[in-house]
Amino acid sequence: MSRSIAPSLLPLVEQHLGGPILESTPLSGGDINDVYRLRTGRGDCVLKASRRALPHLFFAEAQGLGLLREAASRRPAGLLVPGVIAYGDAPGGWQYLLQSYLSPTAETPESQEALGRGLAALHSVSVPSFGGTADNYFGALPQFNPPFQSAADFFWNARLQPQLRLAQEHLSADDTDNFEALHQRLPKLIPAESPSLVHGDLWHGNLLYTAAGPALIDPAAAHSHREVDLAAMRLFGGVDGRVFGAYAEAFPPAPGWRERASLWNLYPLLAHVNMFGSGYLGRTRAALSIVLNL
Secondary structure, three states: OOOOOOOHHHHHHHHHHHHOEEEEEEEEEEEOOOEEEEEEEEEEEEEEEEOOOOOOHHHHHHHHHHHHHHHHHHOOOOOEEOOEEEEEOOOOOOOEEEEEOOEEEOOOOOHHHHHHHHHHHHHEEOOOOEEOOOOEEEEEEEOOOOOOHHHHHHHHHHHHHHHHHHHHHOOOOOHHHHHHHHHHHHHHHHOOOOOOOEOOOOOOOHHEEEEEEEEOOOOOOOOOOOHHHHHHHHOOOOEEEHHHHHHHHHHHOOOOOOOOHHHHOHHHHHHHHHOOOHHHHHHHHHHHHHHHOO
C-alpha cells in the first residue's frame, strides 16, 4: 500500500471536496486498494484508490453501497452504510472512490445484537430475482450477476462455475468430480426462499461498529440467498454469537443453516485459491467434503 496519495489524484479529489486535504492517513484493509482517511474542511472522508486495471471497479462498489443504503433506509434496519461522495478515473491509470468516514468504536453486546437485527431487516426485503444487478467484483476477481429464478442456478452458474474455470490448474480430477456431484445435488441442498439483497463479502473485516450503530463496508453486493452473508460471517471467525442469536430471533433461518455455511463458503474459498494460490485448497476440499455429506 502506498503511504502517500498519488499526485495525479490530488487535484480531482480536492475538486470533489471543494477544498484542500488538510491531512491524509493510510488505513488498514488496503490489500486490494490504497485506502486513506482524509481530514478536510467538510469533515473526514475515506479515499480508496487503485491502479489494478480492473474496469469499473469503483463504479461497481458505489452501486453496491447505494443498494445497501437504500435497502437499509426502507426498513428500520439500524445499519449504517458509507455515503458515496464521488468516484472516477485519474491520470496514470488510477481509479478512485470517495466516501464518508465512519468512526469505529469497540463492539458491545448491544451493538452485536443490533447488527444481527439489522441484517435480518435487510434480508427480509425480497427482491425480484437471484442476480439481476450490475456486475461487480469479489476482491480483485470479476463477479457476474445475471438473473436466475433459483438460488441453485445462480450459485452454480454465477458463483462456483466461474471460479472453477479459473482454478483448473489447482484442482485434481477428484476435485472436479466432487464439484460436479455437488452441482447435481444443489437444488435439494438449498432451502427455497425469496432472494434478498446481500452484502456478499461479509467477513468480520467488512463489519464496523460505530457510536451511531453497526455499519457495513466494502460490499460485493448482489441479489442472492441470505445465508450467503451468515456463512461469510462464520468463515474466518471474529463475529460474536450474539449477532447470530439476534438475527435468528428476528428472522429465523431454515434449519441446518450452520451446516450449509460450508456450501456457501465454497465460493469465497475458491476465490481465495484464485487470488492467493493453492494454500486455500485444503479448506476448500474440507468444506466440499462436509457439503457432500449433508
